[in-house]
Amino acid sequence: MEKALTAFEKIWNKHVVKEEEGKPALLYIDQHLVHEVTSPQAFEGLRLNGRKVRRPDLTFATMDHNVPTINRENMKDEISIKQMEALKKNCADFGVKLADMYHPDQGIVHIIGPQLGLTQPGKTIVCGDSHTSTHGAFGAFAFGIGTSEVEHVLATQTIWQDKPKTLNVQVVGELGVGVTAKDLILAIIAKFGVRFGTGYVMEYTGEAIRNLTMEERMTICNMSIEAGARAGLISPDETTVEFLRGREMVPEGEAFEALAEDWLALATDEGAEYDHTVTIHADEIEPQVTWGTNPGMGVPVSASTPTIADAEYPDEVKRALEYMDLEENQPITSIHVDHVFIGSCTNSRLSDLKKASKIVEGKKVKEGIKAIVVPGSFLVKQQAEEIGLDKIFIEAGFEWRNSGCSMCLGMNDDIVPAGGRCASTSNRNFEGRQGNGARTHLVSPEMAAAAAIEGHFVDVRQFVGVPS
Amino acid sequence: MEPFKEHKGIAAPLNRGNVDTDQIIPKQFLKRIERTGFGEFLFFHWRFDDDGKLREDFVLNQPKYENATILLAGDNFGCGSSREHAPWALEDYGFKVIIAPDFADIFYNNSLKNGILVIKMNEEQVRQWMKKAEQGLTLDVDLEKQEITDADGTVVSFDIPPYHKEKLLNGWDDIALTLLEEDAIQAFEEKRA
Numbered sequence: 001m002e003k004a005l006t007a008f009e010k011i012w013n014k015h016v017v018k019e020e021e022g023k024p025a026l027l028y029i030d031q032h033l034v035h036e037v038t039s040p041q042a043f044e045g046l047r048l049n050g051r052k053v054r055r056p057d058l059t060f061a062t063m064d065h066n067v068p069t070i071n072r073e074n075m076k077d078e079i080s081i082k083q084m085e086a087l088k089k090n091c092a093d094f095g096v097k098l099a100d101m102y103h104p105d106q107g108i109v110h111i112i113g114p115q116l117g118l119t120q121p122g123k124t125i126v127c128g129d130s131h132t133s134t135h136g137a138f139g140a141f142a143f144g145i146g147t148s149e150v151e152h153v154l155a156t157q158t159i160w161q162d163k164p165k166t167l168n169v170q171v172v173g174e175l176g177v178g179v180t181a182k183d184l185i186l187a188i189i190a191k192f193g194v195r196f197g198t199g200y201v202m203e204y205t206g207e208a209i210r211n212l213t214m215e216e217r218m219t220i221c222n223m224s225i226e227a228g229a230r231a232g233l234i235s236p237d238e239t240t241v242e243f244l245r246g247r248e249m250v251p252e253g254e255a256f257e258a259l260a261e262d263w264l265a266l267a268t269d270e271g272a273e274y275d276h277t278v279t280i281h282a283d284e285i286e287p288q289v290t291w292g293t294n295p296g297m298g299v300p301v302s303a304s305t306p307t308i309a310d311a312e313y314p315d316e317v318k319r320a321l322e323y324m325d326l327e328e329n330q331p332i333t334s335i336h337v338d339h340v341f342i343g344s345c346t347n348s349r350l351s352d353l354k355k356a357s358k359i360v361e362g363k364k365v366k367e368g369i370k371a372i373v374v375p376g377s378f379l380v381k382q383q384a385e386e387i388g389l390d391k392i393f394i395e396a397g398f399e400w401r402n403s404g405c406s407m408c409l410g411m412n413d414d415i416v417p418a419g420g421r422c423a424s425t426s427n428r429n430f431e432g433r434q435g436n437g438a439r440t441h442l443v444s445p446e447m448a449a450a451a452a453i454e455g456h457f458v459d460v461r462q463f464v465g466v467p468s
Numbered sequence: 469m470e471p472f473k474e475h476k477g478i479a480a481p482l483n484r485g486n487v488d489t490d491q492i493i494p495k496q497f498l499k500r501i502e503r504t505g506f507g508e509f510l511f512f513h514w515r516f517d518d519d520g521k522l523r524e525d526f527v528l529n530q531p532k533y534e535n536a537t538i539l540l541a542g543d544n545f546g547c548g549s550s551r552e553h554a555p556w557a558l559e560d561y562g563f564k565v566i567i568a569p570d571f572a573d574i575f576y577n578n579s580l581k582n583g584i585l586v587i588k589m590n591e592e593q594v595r596q597w598m599k600k601a602e603q604g605l606t607l608d609v610d611l612e613k614q615e616i617t618d619a620d621g622t623v624v625s626f627d628i629p630p631y632h633k634e635k636l637l638n639g640w641d642d643i644a645l646t647l648l649e650e651d652a653i654q655a656f657e658e659k660r661a
């Protein structure tokens with residue numbers, strides 16, 4: 001019998017162009033996604049050296065980080081305009097497909113890849129963006145790269161990679177009602193820390209993972225980078241196949257069935273060995289809220305901020321609490337917010353918006369809170385509007401915006417002011433991430449919605465009828 | 469890329485764990501389309517207050533570190549966003565070597581691609597140097613020998629993957645090297661088509 005392999009090993013083996021003992025392997029890249037912030041210097045490098053894009057057909061670009069979510073026609077920020085113009089020119093000069101600000105396929109790069117079906121099981125996918133780990137939800141090997149590597153992939157369609165080790169994150173049991181994929185990944189990072197994944201591809205396994213929808217799986221894999229992992233991955237199964245059926249960039253009919261069979265064969269073999277395994281019990285997880293300045297600084301909503309003296313790194317906890325303007329031992333539910341952001345490549349898909357809308361339907365955003373919903377793509381926005389989600393949000397007092405990265409990193413005008421405090425469905429609570437001096441608490445869309453209504457963090461399970 | 473062989477310089481201690489690339493270079497400076505000129509924005513919100521005045525309590529603002537070229541950093545340095553603007557800023561500011569117990573993956577690669585020597589060193593040693601650096605510490609980093617010599621003559625060796633070492637020593641351009649593999653890449657494409 002052949003050796004049992006993990007999904008990652010199967011993908012790796014299929015993409016090695018060249019491998020020599022003691023050196024990184026040269027890996028072929030099937031899909032290169034490009035956005036405006038991390039690509040201009042790469043295209044410029046090609047130009048300076050008289051090189052071309054080797055496979056424009058395997059390259060796809062969009063604008064997401066800079067794009068305004070309101071008044072797109074009246075952009076004022078000259079430097080942003082220049083950066084987007086640069087992408088437009090680069091794509092035209094080098095023959096790369098581009099979904100620009102007005103294109104129906106526009107959206108956050110990690111939302112549109114799956115949406116178009118560019119993201120498929122078994123592919124190697126790179127993008128000059130750390131949250132490329134998102135695409136691993138399909139059983140692809142997908143990872144973020146720097147701009148020099150973007151240039152390298154553009155020029156050669158390959159990348160030099162040290163083979164990462166494999167880490168099995170085994171999720172035992174089932175998530176409770178009102179506890180989401182976001183809570184699961186936040187709990188995993190809180191438990192194991194922001195660097196336990198360094199050097200690994202993290203594969204999420206177990207019943208709880210199998211029962212997740214593709215959109216939920218993307219939320220999990222998206223945040224693998226916050227644990228330091230090279231990539232996140234979930235073995236493809238019927239859920240994966242059904243999600244991709246009928247998408248624009250996948251074949252139809254028999255060709256699809258044949259492809260689907262190949263995809264399913266990529267799943268990790270029974271008995272395959274990982275370099276390391278950790279286990280987490282899903283049924284013990286509560287809705288999570290981060291209190292600090294990295295994604296590992298999180299606790300269940302029923303808990304309090306930590307005690308400085310008891311912490312493993314007291315200085316870091318002290319600094320984080322100071323930045324966040326919180327006391328030690330402060331109950332999470334006593335934290336009031338003035339901003340709520342529902343969006344980002346972690347939680348801006350249709351199902352996220354649906355779930356958040358259920359919480360706010362017929363209620364009002366607490367006075368004094370600025371709450372915005374930013375769909376992940378043009379299409380998500382359109383689909384949400386078709387089922388009336390925009391009205392629910394607007395009636396509740398939310399602003400309903402156009403798609404983009406928006407307040408996740410505040411490169412456009414969507415920023416949290418200094419001293420402001422935001423319940424955010426994004427993935428990073430770093431100092432100043434949402435605006436200089438802004439304080440970010442990472443939560444699920446449901447928890448963010450509930451905080452908007454109540455004005456402070458609450459256990460969302462109160463809203464869905466489960467005693468907390 | 470300039471070859472890197474040896475470097476002697478003043479070490480500055482940045483004693484914080486998990487320093488993310490959002491801190492190294494905040495997002496408002498990512499809109500430029502050039503590769504150069506990011507140094508003035510390095511650690512922007514740590515170096516400057518809201519009125520743009522230097523924060524005297526931030527380590528790199530102390531006069532004794534003004535000409536520092538070696539950064540002693542905490543664990544998991546460079547985590548978060550993949551922005552290569554982070555090593556660009558560090559390099560432009562004047563850093564040639566970064567020594568830390570561990571680095572985030574993408575940052576580590578990005579730095580090497582820009583000729584910054586990133587050295588993983590055990591935590592205890594980094595801590596000792598950080599302490600010495602408070603009084604003033606010059607380190608002599610020899611890539612060829614994989615050794616760091618302290619001002620009092622203590623020699624500490626370090627590890628670096630041979631592949632990266634060779635590239636740094638020669639200042640080789642990655643893409644030019646890979647293009648030498650054109651036949652293999654083409655054969656791979658043909659096999660799959």
Ligand code: SF4
Nearest residue numbers: 131344345405408409
């Ligand atoms: S939504 Fe945020 S995390 Fe995702 S790609 Fe955009 S800026 Fe990066």
